[in-house]
Amino acid sequence: MSRTVTAGLDGSPESRAAADWAAREALRRGLALRLVHVHEWQPYSSVYAPLAGAVAAVDPDAQRQWAESVPRDAAAELGGRHPDLEITADLVSGQPAAALAAAAEESELLVLGSRGLGALAGFLVGSVASATVAQAVRPVVLVRAGEKGEDEHRPDLDGLVSQYTPFRDVVLGIDLTRPHDDLLAFAFEAAMLRGTGLRVVHGWNLPASYGYNPAAVALDLEHELTGAQARALTQVLAPWRAKYPAVEVVEHSLTGGAAHHLIEAAADASLVVVGRRVRHAAAGLHVGPVTHGVLHHAKAPVAVVPHD
Template structure:
């Protein structure tokens, strides 16, 4: 099956930013780009309130216009379009199963429409085990103030959990850094129980525990350093909340990479608190990679 990058479009500025990012990613991977739109995407200012025929025509025109614009900007890129039927999360997850990764626009959870767009992205992440990248539009709250030229920002940031295996996460992060020729910053944040968080306990913990934690992080990363020898790696394991540390570390990043553990239950998939926080507070594009 041919490899490709898929991006979901809904006519919003966020999905336009996602399409631009996805086009550059497809070129990096030397694979085609597929633009898709799901018929039952939540109604917004960008999507007309109309009957099915009008919405289908609007979707076809949206996809055609986006494809033409990207073809002019990236003439060497192979681009196709597809209109999907059904609820976006389900349709996008099926589409993602055929792709190297799925790219979506994101507005976090700010405001009513932000909640709708955010809920599509979050539901889709939970419905697929393929990597999903969420991209914010330039100038929106919490996003970039302007479009980010390729290579301008500081490499790739990945959040590492030293207590669980996360091979797909590290493989994805190292591969992205290698493709871009940029530095990879691997971050693990840790803390003490609430009853032991006075100043003296923190100082003692930093002296006694930090060296061992740093060694464990180095041990986890060692196989990936060997697999991707061209990638310069910076390791950080400070005391602090993992989500806050990742958001701060990714402030100037090209891409932030976080994991979510695959948990199958009758209540559906679970997205961890760290991934959830980074998705909604990080200005950089965020890749969510599922792993056991």
């Protein structure tokens, strides 16, 4: 069975934005789109009816009808806008994060929504999305509420954005202590599919032996360390530049926290790509501090690529 681009739907505005992004990505990749709504059946569930001032039971049949309508209605809307796109709509019962992670296993990538909280607060990655990202074995893309197709593109000479102008760059965050082929391949492929450039951001800090005062480092030694980091980044990227000659690559080896630099770069990106090291520990599932910060504050869609 060929893989699909899969979008998780819950009826919210952010999940509809995610489904729209997933449809565009499926067309770029020449894949089918799968829409999945996961519902935990609760036959004895109830809701508070404020106008009636009472707690009212939810009709199980009405609950099922609503659940079935979520992916079906989204498929009809997206099919009308993208008539050449093959779309399937599925209703799955179970625990949402586990079911979505299972759906991701059969997919090229999984797309989920995240809620916007404003410029200062960043974005809210819900518990289901966070848990899914932390356990999925395939790439997961988080799309903020309100994301539109034209947001991925550069403004024209009049400052207007549309789907007819070139794409903004793809931004890749990389840790040179653990560069992984899956992460690099995803980022280069994303840039190639969009016909745009790839900005690679590597954040690094001075060795702990120098303490927390950069001024204590001699200028010539700082230049030496900076040059060594830049050369290491170039060396890691060299075979990928050769494999994807059409992708223009710009390298940024910067001192300071990687998350801060990536969040800044995301302001003018079509997609930010970060990694998640798969850990099999009793302490639970984690995404790492850099990826966590980017997920909660980057303005662009964020792809989290799991790797060993």
